[in-house]
Structures are given as structure tokens and as C-alpha cells.
Amino acid sequence: MADQLNADILYTIVDEAPELASASFLPIIRKFVSAADITVGTPDISLAGRIIATFPENLTDEQRQSDDLAALGELVKTPGANVIKLPNISASVPQLVAAVTELQEKGYNIPSYPEEPSTDEEKAIRARFDAIKGSAVNPVLREGNSDRRAAKAVKNYAQNNPHSMGAWESTSKTKVSSMPGNDFYANEVSATISADQAGDAKIEFVAKDGSVTVLKDGWPLEEGTVADATFMSAKALGAFLAGAIEDTKADGTMFSLHMKATMMKVSDPIIFGHAVKAWLAPVFEKFGVELDALGVNPNSGMGDLLDRVADNADIMAAIEAVTADRPAMYMVDSDKGITNLHVPSDVIIDASMPAVIRAGGKGWDAAGNKGDTNCVIPDRCYATIYDESINFFKANGALDVTTAGSVANVGLMAQKAEEYGSHPTTFEAPADGTIRIVTANGETLHSHDVETGDIWRSCTAKKAPIENWIELAMDRQRLTGSEAIFWLDANRAHDAQLIAYVKPALEAAGVADKFQIMAPREATAQSLKTITAGNDSIAITGNVLRDYLTDLFPILELGTSAKMLSIVKLMKGGGLFETGAGGSAPKHVQQLVEENHLRWDSMGEFCALGESLNFLADSKGNAKAGVLGVAAEAATQGILDDNRSPSRKVGQPDNRDSHYWFARYWAEALAAQSDDADLAAEFAPVAKALADGEEAILAELAAAQGPAADIAGYYRPSVELKAKVMRPSATLNAIIG
Numbered sequence: 001m002a003d004q005l006n007a008d009i010l011y012t013i014v015d016e017a018p019e020l021a022s023a024s025f026l027p028i029i030r031k032f033v034s035a036a037d038i039t040v041g042t043p044d045i046s047l048a049g050r051i052i053a054t055f056p057e058n059l060t061d062e063q064r065q066s067d068d069l070a071a072l073g074e075l076v077k078t079p080g081a082n083v084i085k086l087p088n089i090s091a092s093v094p095q096l097v098a099a100v101t102e103l104q105e106k107g108y109n110i111p112s113y114p115e116e117p118s119t120d121e122e123k124a125i126r127a128r129f130d131a132i133k134g135s136a137v138n139p140v141l142r143e144g145n146s147d148r149r150a151a152k153a154v155k156n157y158a159q160n161n162p163h164s165m166g167a168w169e170s171t172s173k174t175k176v177s178s179m180p181g182n183d184f185y186a187n188e189v190s191a192t193i194s195a196d197q198a199g200d201a202k203i204e205f206v207a208k209d210g211s212v213t214v215l216k217d218g219w220p221l222e223e224g225t226v227a228d229a230t231f232m233s234a235k236a237l238g239a240f241l242a243g244a245i246e247d248t249k250a251d252g253t254m255f256s257l258h259m260k261a262t263m264m265k266v267s268d269p270i271i272f273g274h275a276v277k278a279w280l281a282p283v284f285e286k287f288g289v290e291l292d293a294l295g296v297n298p299n300s301g302m303g304d305l306l307d308r309v310a311d312n313a314d315i316m317a318a319i320e321a322v323t324a325d326r327p328a329m330y331m332v333d334s335d336k337g338i339t340n341l342h343v344p345s346d347v348i349i350d351a352s353m354p355a356v357i358r359a360g361g362k363g364w365d366a367a368g369n370k371g372d373t374n375c376v377i378p379d380r381c382y383a384t385i386y387d388e389s390i391n392f393f394k395a396n397g398a399l400d401v402t403t404a405g406s407v408a409n410v411g412l413m414a415q416k417a418e419e420y421g422s423h424p425t426t427f428e429a430p431a432d433g434t435i436r437i438v439t440a441n442g443e444t445l446h447s448h449d450v451e452t453g454d455i456w457r458s459c460t461a462k463k464a465p466i467e468n469w470i471e472l473a474m475d476r477q478r479l480t481g482s483e484a485i486f487w488l489d490a491n492r493a494h495d496a497q498l499i500a501y502v503k504p505a506l507e508a509a510g511v512a513d514k515f516q517i518m519a520p521r522e523a524t525a526q527s528l529k530t531i532t533a534g535n536d537s538i539a540i541t542g543n544v545l546r547d548y549l550t551d552l553f554p555i556l557e558l559g560t561s562a563k564m565l566s567i568v569k570l571m572k573g574g575g576l577f578e579t580g581a582g583g584s585a586p587k588h589v590q591q592l593v594e595e596n597h598l599r600w601d602s603m604g605e606f607c608a609l610g611e612s613l614n615f616l617a618d619s620k621g622n623a624k625a626g627v628l629g630v631a632a633e634a635a636t637q638g639i640l641d642d643n644r645s646p647s648r649k650v651g652q653p654d655n656r657d658s659h660y661w662f663a664r665y666w667a668e669a670l671a672a673q674s675d676d677a678d679l680a681a682e683f684a685p686v687a688k689a690l691a692d693g694e695e696a697i698l699a700e701l702a703a704a705q706g707p708a709a710d711i712a713g714y715y716r717p718s719v720e721l722k723a724k725v726m727r728p729s730a731t732l733n734a735i736i737g
């Protein structure tokens with residue numbers, strides 16, 4: 001890895017669809033940039049790679065691999081970082097277990113995931129797995145704030161080639177349901193750490209008998225950190241979920257739960273588990289002991305539960321009886337019977353809610369019928385943005401993609417800001433009592449009375465990232481002149497603390513009149529109005545809304561968030577270029593394996609590559625990198641202009657075809673430019689060979705599609721087979737080498 005880290009550009013090895021795409025695209029990148037002596041390192045941050053790096057002790061030398069994520073995590077704190085970061089799996093427990101099983105089958109002597117660790121050894125193994133679980137990569141690499149937007153060319157393309165949008169009826173019964181109170185929103189308190197309070201804090205649980213358990217010790221809170229505490233009442237959640245199920249039935253719609261069990265890896269699987277228990281309440285009441293004995297953990301979902309109880313006819317019959325009495329369920333895969341509650345990571349709110357909204361408020365039920373759905377989002381902190389969007393489209397009809405403007409995002413993300421950094425400070429209350437934060441000087445910063453099972457958490461946002469975020473917002477507003485809104489709710493404790501940073505900073509810079517501050521609901525309505533009128537808006541948000549909005553608006557405006565420019569301006573001066581704003585598209589892998597068609601759109605990679613090369617030119621004074629970067633931008637434009645992006649259906653051009661075209665346009669742009677004669681001379685014959693070979697290459701790529709493709713694995717496919725499947729054109733391979 002040491003050599004890898006010294007490379008000019010680091011292009012991450014990840015999972016699923018983007019990793020399949022890399023098997024085709026990376027050889028092209030390497031060939032082109034080597035002409036400027038630019039090196040490309042490939043640190044492995046895949047789920048399988050991270051598991052292997054975590055458990056070296058029982059592996060052979062050949063199997064072992066370095067902890068690339070840890071190394072990258074350090075690199076992003078240096079000015080030289082230039083990382084192209086593709087989306088990776090944030091694993092739920094079922095995914096983690098499946099990945100371990102696959103590695104074991106491949107001869108890796110990795111311990112099994114201890115579901116219920118009892119011995120010290122099991123607890124230690126479990127702790128190591130817990131560090132791999134959920135969103136364990138992005139928070140480590142994101143040492144900067146987020147600038148996500150659609151490049152002009154991408155936006156123009158979408159306006160001229162509108163994607164399909166479901167119609168919105170004013171009579172739609174689709175709605176968002178949230179708890180009326182006693183949720184994270186209601187119980188939040190927040191404070192900004194003073195000089196006196198700064199230092200190592202602790203979090204304590206005080207039982208009814210006065211005994212104190214330290215939940216977290218040596219927890220550094222720097223001066224200026226905004227530190228919140230809040231909890232969700234388990235009783236209130238249970239009652240709400242039971243009510244929402246009944247309400248869905250009365251409405252005649254589908255029940256759907258939308259969580260972020262991956263990034264909120266401690267709290268949201270618990271909330272998900274409450275929903276599984278609420279759905280199967282009579283089964284849990286009657287068979288609690290048996291379910292326990294079978295190792296059922298509702299937080300792992302109904303899929304895991306069904307596997308464990310499959311041989312118990314009584315429980316299966318009880319489940320069937322309950323299901324018959326329940327409302328329709330929103331399905332992940334109707335054909336395969338995968339429900340919304342099967343796996344906690346199947347329905348991820350940032351992708352799932354926009355899909356419902358784009359479809360005109362529709363989901364799919366078990367029989368494959370389209371219908372309205374009750375979108376259950378228990379906590380109210382951010383649910384209002386979806387509620388307001390639904391209200392807006394019910395009133396105004398679907399967005400007109402051909403004329404709509406764009407909502408860009410500037411997101412507070414650096415150094416594990418806000419909820420997405422809260423896993424180490426999230427706890428399920430062990431009993432009735434009090435949970436409190438005690439600062440270094442002995443003061444009680446926050447204190448909550450809790451009941452058994454309540455989900456308590458503290459979130460923090462540090463001063464330097466907050467200030468950097470406000471600067472970034474001012475930069476983007478100045479460069480665009482767009483409407484700019486801080487999505488902050490003055491009535492929410494945390495947001496009020498942020499507003500106390502934002503207002504004076506804007507005033508000091510003399511730009512307060514260029515910005516508005518609005519609660520998320522009002523900001524949603526305003527932004528939708530703005531883009532409906534064909535204008536642009538910048539949403540300046542915290543970390544969760546950064547995540548939600550950079551799927552919501554792109555999916556409405558562009559049909560996908562895959563085409564987003566996603567830049568993380570690292571606070572220490574480096575550049576992290578994320579590819580797109582979406583995920584790793586598991587469904588795409590399934591299609592490739594079944595019919596050798598990869599519909600993954602590499603537009604995010606194309607945009608990131610151009611940015612990374614231009615950044616290299618600036619940061620290292622590498623003029624050739626700049627020439628390559630400008631040519632890569634021309635190639636990206638060519639893909640859009642000539643409609644070379646992948647199609648969804650087998651038999652039509654796919655991801656590999658788009659890479660051929662990218663290489664061709666890139667070579668043509670390099671051959672045509674006059675800034676660097678050497679590069680022009682080197683790429684003229686490449687451009688000619690790619691043009692001359694067009695017919696053969698496209699025929700060879702097309703011929704590969706149709707039959708099943710074997711890549712020998714899911715989490716750790718064979719490198720050789722992947723290359724074989726993803727590079728089926730001998731003519732193209734001969735040119736790329």
C-alpha cells in the first residue's frame with residue numbers, strides 16, 4: 001500500500017456495480033494518464049477488502065492485505081491528497097454475514113460474525129466487525145465539506161432529454177407519517193462548548209437507585225463544538241408504529257418504512273427492529289421465547305427472521321395469519337417476495353423516498369401492483385422535506401424536467417459532523433434512569449430522563465468545519481449568484497446553535513442579504529417553487545440533508561444522482577472527488593450476472609476524473625494533467641451530446657460501450673488540442689485506431705451481452721473473471737493494452 005499511496009491519483013476499489021465498471025474503465029484511465037507519467041493507485045475500501053484487512057491473523061501471506069482505509073483516512077488530512085472515491089457498500093448485518101460467508105468459502109479463515117457475543121473473545125471479534133459495519137468508509141474520508149451539483153452540461157442534457165416522471169394526482173393517498181412527539185426532534189437540546197467546558201467529557205447512565213454507569217469516557221469536546229443530546233422514546237415509537245400500520249390499512253395504501261440503517265448504523269437498525277416487531281406483534285407476543293431461542297434479532301430484518309423460523313410450522317402459520325390481517329406492504333422485489341422489512345439496508349431513505357416521489361407517489365406491492373404508500377419516517381427532524389415535496393407535487397403536478405432549474409448543495413460534513421458521526425455516542429437505555437453528558441470541568445451539559453430501550457444519542461459539529469462550510473457557501477453563492485438558503489430550523493435546538501455561527505459570519509462578510517435561513521419544510525417549498533420557475537437554488541445544509549437532498553433533487557431533475565459532480569474540498573488542501581451522489585446499485589450486478597448487461601452509468605466517474613486531473617494540474621503544477629483534464633471534460637461532454645450513456649435493457653449499449661466512447665472522445669480531444677504537442681502526437685494514432693475499430697469494437701461488446709456472466713462471487717469476485725466479462729472486445733483491448 002505504501003507505493004499505492006504515493007501515486008498521483010488514488011482511484012478506490014469498491015463493490016458491486018461501480019467496481020464492475022472499474023474493471024473496464026480503469027485500464028483506459030491508466031493508459032491515458034501514463035502518457036503524462038501520472039500514476040494511479042488503487043486502495044481497496046471494498047467491504048471484503050476491509051474484512052480481510054481487519055482479520056489478518058488467520059490468513060496466509062497471500063491472502064492478507066493492508067488496511068487501505070486507515071491509510072487513506074490519514075492521507076486525506078494532507079495537502080497532497082487526490083482521491084477519486086467510488087461508492088462502496090455500507091453493510092447491514094445480513095450483508096456483513098454474507099460477505100464473511102463468501103470469504104470463508106473462498107478459503108479465508110475469517111471468524112464468523114458473532115450475533116450474540118458472550119465470551120470476551122467473541123466480544124472482541126464483534127467489536128472489530130462493528131467498525132466495518134454500516135457507513136464505515138465515507139465518514140473516515142470526508143475531511144472536508146461537500147459541494148454537490150449538476151455540471152452545466154449534465155443539466156442541459158437532462159432538460160433536452162427528459163427522463164420519465166410519474167404523474168402526480170391531487171387525490172394521491174401517498175403521505176409521510178411521523179411521530180407526533182417524543183422523537184429525536186422533540187427531545188433535542190444543544191449547546192456550544194465553552195473554553196471552560198472543553199476537554200474530555202463523559203456520558204453516563206444514572207440508574208433509579210443512583211448507581212452510575214459510564215457509557216463513554218475520554219470523549220474529547222473542543223471549544224466551539226456544537227454538542228447536542230436527544231432521544232427517541234421506545235414506547236412512543238412502538239405506539240406510533242402500531243398506529244401507522246392500522247392507519248395504512250384504513251387508508252388502503254401500502255406500508256413503507258424509510259430509514260438510513262447504513263449511515264445511522266446504531267440507531268436506525270433499532271428503529272427498523274421496532275417496525276419488524278410492530279408488524280409481527282402477535283407473533284412476538286405468542287412466540288417470544290421460541291424466537292429468542294432461535295436467535296431472532298428483529299433489527300436484522302424479516303428475511304433473517306424467516307430463515308431462522310422456517311422449520312417451525314406454528315410460527316410460520318402465525319406469521320401467515322398476521323400477514324393476512326396487515327395492510328399491503330411496499331416491496332423491494334415483488335417477484336422474489338422481498339418486503340420493505342426484509343433487510344435493513346434494502347430501503348435506504350435517500351434513494352427510496354425520491355424514487356417514490358419521482359414515480360408520482362407510487363410503490364409496488366407483493367402482487368407487483370403499483371399503488372399509493374404511507375411513507376413511515378418516525379423522526380421529524382428531516383421527514384418534513386418529503387412531506388412538503390409530496391404536498392407540493394400533489395398541488396402542482398410533477399416537476400417539468402425540461403424547464404426546471406437546479407438545486408445544488410453545500411453540506412456540512414467534515415469530521416463526522418452531526419448525526420452521521422453519532423454512532424459512538426448512541427445508546428439504547430439499559431433501564432429507566434437518566435443519561436447525561438458531563439463535561440471536563442464537571443458540569444452536566446445535557447441530561448435526559450429515559451426509559452428502558454429509549455434510543456439516546458449525542459451529535460456534534462466542530463467549529464472549524466462549521467466555519468469552513470459557511471465559507472464554502474459564500475464561495476458558491478458568489479460564483480453562481482443563485483438564491484442561497486441555509487436549511488436551518490430556528491425552533492430546533494441544534495440548528496439554533498448553527499444559526500448563531502451563520503448569522504455573524506454572513507454579516508461580517510457583508511453578504512447577509514444574499515442568504516436566507518429557513519426551516520427544512522419552508523426551504524423545500526421555496527426551492528421547489530424556485531426550480532419550477534426555471535431558476536437555481538443552493539441548499540446549504542447539515543450532513544443528513546446533504547445526503548437526502550443530493551439524491552432527491554438530482555433524481556427529480558436528472559433522473560439519477562449518478563451524474564452529480566460531488567467534490568469534497570478537504571480542509572487540509574487536498575481533493576476528494578466522489579463519483580455521483582448515489583450508491584453501488586446492487587440491482588445492476590444482478591442484471592449483469594443474469595444477462596451480461598451493466599446499466600451502471602459512469603457519468604459520476606467521468607466528472608470526477610476531469611476534476612481530479614484539473615486538481616492535479618493546479619496542486620502539483622502538472623501542465624499535462626491539465627491538458628488531460630480538459631480533454632476528459634470534452635469527452636464527458638461528447639458522451640452527453642451524442643447520447644452514449646448506458647441503456648437499461650440487455651441488447652442495447654451498456655456501461656462498456658460508454659467507456660469505449662469516452663476513450664475515443666478523450667483521445668480525439670487530446671489529438672486535437674495544441675497546448676501540448678507531445679500528447680497530441682501520442683494520442684492521434686490512438687484516436688484513429690479507436691475510430692477505425694468502431695464497428696468491430698461495438699460488435700464485440702454487443703456480442704457479449706445476453707447469456708449469464710460468471711464473476712465467481714459477489715463481495716469478492718474473481719479479478720480475472722471480472723476483467724474478462726467487462727473487457728470482451730479484443731479490438732479495444734489491443735488498443736488500450
Ligand SMILES: NC(=O)C1=CN([C@@H]2O[C@H](COP(=O)(O)OP(=O)(O)OC[C@H]3O[C@@H](n4cnc5c(N)ncnc54)[C@H](OP(=O)(O)O)[C@@H]3O)[C@@H](O)[C@H]2O)C=CC1
Binds near residue numbers: 562580
Ligand atoms: N457514497 C457511497 O459510498 C454510497 C454508498 N451507498 C451504498 O450503496 C448501496 C445501495 O444503496 P441504495 O440506497 O440502494 O442506492 P443506489 O444509489 O445504489 O441505488 C438506487 C438506484 O439508483 C440508480 N443508480 C444509482 N447509481 C447509478 C448509476 N451510476 N447508474 C445508473 N443508475 C444508478 C439505480 O436505479 P435503477 O435500478 O433504476 O437502474 C439504483 O438501483 C448500499 O450498500 C449503500 O450503503 C449508498 C449511497 C452512497
Ligand SMILES: O=C(O)CCC(=O)C(=O)O
Binds near residue numbers: 581582
Ligand atoms: O456512506 C454511506 O453509507 C452513504 C453515503 C451517502 O448516501 C451519501 O453521502 O450521499
Ligand SMILES: [Mg+2]
Binds near residue numbers: 350548551581582
Ligand atoms: Mg446519499
